[in-house]
Structures are given as C-alpha cells and as structure tokens.
Amino acid sequence: MAATKTLVICKSVHHNNTAWVAHTIADVLGAVVLTPEEVPYASLDDYDLIGFGSGVYYGSFHEALWSWVRGLPNQRLPQKPAFLFSTSGLSCLWKFWHGPFTRALTRKGFDIIGDFHCRGFDAWGPLWLVGGINRRHPDERDLSRAAEFARRIQTAIKAG
Template identity: 30%
Template sequence: MKSLIIYCSSYKNNTEKIARVFSEKMDSELINIKDITDVNIISYNLIGFGSGVYKESLSPKLFELAEKLDLKNKNVFVFSTSGIGMTFYNKKLIKLLMAKGAVNIGSFACKGNFIAREFSNNKLFDYIGRLSQGHPNDRDFKYAERFIERVLDSLEKNSKNK
C-alpha cells in the first residue's frame, strides 16, 4: 500500500514529530506543506493530513490544498497537535475531505509544547501552556503508533471484504 502524509508544522515542529512516527510505521512519503503548492495523489491508497493548531484552527494552507485535490474514494486520516490535544480541531478538515469524496479512516490528536506568553496574557493559556511542556512525549508517540496500527488494520480488513 502506498501512503502519503502531508503536514504543516511551523511553530515548534510538534506536528512534524508525530508525522514522522506515522511515516516510519507506514513507510510512507512525508511532505511538509511549505515545500509544495500541488501534489499528485493518484497512486496513493492512504493520505494523512496533519497540522498544528493555529488560532483555534488547522493550517489554512492545508485547507487550500485539500480544496484543490481530487479525493474521491481516497482513504484519509487527520491529525493535529495543540496545547490541549483534542480531536475536535480536526472536524472542520474532516468535513471538507469527506465533502470532496474522501473516506475518513481516523482522527488523532495529542498535546504539543507551546509557550503561552507568545500568544496571550490570559492566565488560562499560561496554565494550559505549562501542562503542554514536554509534549509530544514518549507516551504520545506510542499512542500515535497504536492509532496508525488501527488505521492500517482497518484498511486491511476493508480490502479483504471487497
């Protein structure tokens, strides 16, 4: 199975660290969105889209690229890193991918290290920032490995049932 991971990781490279875990586990190609304007996805069976969370959303560049791609019947998954590490940030991109005809196989999120004072003076962000220090860590990487193993198992079962 040929797979591709497209990611945006521009702050502390938290998302790139997770993308590399997925890439090694799947033996996939890995592309930082800053290095491309368009990509040919015809030969890929599985495509991962990942981003850090910037101003409460995934990277606009990832949405722009997804809009351009023909994703009909493509297996996809979405992943993100943020101060709180919750998958709800992935929902908007998943919705777009599915509207383009993609088959969503999964959604993954984990905490990513950030320094709150670089974004806000709000005490809540300072607290969240302190909790995110050291992430992604070994536990996050193991969680990422288990996630991608489930994705691959799901694809294998689906291909056997066809």
C-alpha cells in the same frame, strides 16, 4: 498483496510538534511526509492512503493545508481512504477542530478512517512569559499512542 502506498501531508510551524507525530505515524506505515506546498494534486493518484496533519493555529488547521484542500477538485471518485491528526496547546477542544477539516475532506471525496490528537508544547503569545504549556509534549507516551493509532489504520486498510 502490494504494500499500501501512503502519503502524509503535514504542516508544523511552531515547534515541530506535529512533525514528530507525522514521522512516528509515517515510520509505522512506511509513508512519505511532505508539506502541502510539495504535493501537486496529480500526484495523489500515486498513493492509496493519505494522512493530513497540522498544529492548531487560531482554532483551526494551518491555512496552507486548508487552501490545499480547497483547491482540490470536488468529489474525487473512487473515494480515497484518509486520516487526520493534530497537536495543540489546549487539547480538550480537538474534536471541534477536527470536525470542519474532516467535513471538507469528505466533500472532496476522502473516506476518513480515523483521527488522532495529542498535546503539543505551546509558547505562543503570552504563554511565552510563563515558559509555555505542555512542556516536552509530544512525549514518549504521546508518540507511542500515535504509533498505536497508525497500526490501527494499517489493520483497517488491510481489512478493506
């Protein structure tokens, strides 16, 4: 069977927290990591699996990722498998942040086969005054969970 060609589209602008996760996942999957600005829609046909990653900014994925998804033509068929991941300062709400983005991807014809979240160092706004929260995150444990997530995605893809 030919290797699964995987693209990870990631926007990480605060401390590269999500970029660490993106590269950990990409290493397992043998994927290319690009920003939304670097991915023309036509190039999607070159990939079998797409990952979407972002830091959380004002309670949402980065606007560049949103605008890339909004610009996609509706209902690309056949459905393409995809997964998403994020990092944020306050981790307890991650499912609320993933929900709208998952629904937008589904509307555009992606089949979401998994998602992942971990804490990221956050020194935004007043948090800067106290030295930030989640210092050193994502840490080794977060990244090993990310790698484990990528292995599960790989298994799911192979199982078809």
